[in-house]
Amino acid sequence: ISLLQKAVARAPQTPQYLADLALAPHFANRTPDALAVWQKSLALRPNDFHTLNQFATVLLNANLFQQAEPVFTKLLSLLPPNSPAAADFHNNLAVVTIQLDRFTDALSHCHKDLLANPQNVSALCNQGYVLRKLRRMNEAVASFRQALALNPNFLDAHSNLSAVLNDLQQFPQAEAEARSALALNPKYP
DSSP states (O other): OHHHHHHHHHHHOOOHHHHHTHHHHTTTTTTHHHHHHHHHHHHHHHHHHHHHHHHHHHHTTOHHHHHHHHHHHHHHTTTTTTHHHHHHHHHHHHHHHHHOHHHHHHHHHHHHHHHHTOOHHHHHHHHHHHHHHHHHHHHHHHHHHHHHHHHHHHHHHHHHHHHHHHHHHHHHHHHHHHEEEEEEEHTTT
């Protein structure tokens, strides 16, 4: 930290130093302080990819979804549309829009992610969750099953598949999926 502080003191207009300096308060659970440093860095260079990425990730992890959305959208504008990095940001935007109860937007982000990375188990699980919220139960089941075909130990996919099967009144299958989730983590809610 002291080396970064010295670097910032020598070159206070260097957004990279400021962005990296923001990591210290972030890891010390001083998120507001970290966000202030990232905002200062972005004021110097608003399109600095490294800083935007750190800033968006911390906003997401701090459950500041409304603030995270425009930052992830800006990151996407700086990337080629079908790049692997763009796919990851679409997955993050799916999480953000799910939390904002904008399920149609979330589904669109899941689709964009899965176009670039069809084996992204997290995106498949997010897609299944959104499809359930949109009451498209059979598609949700298919999405969770596809995720489990790629990773049979994906706890959230088992748990969410159990919930959808329960909604469909397929109780034995729902119970089997719930047991699979509990076998992976007995403390799972």
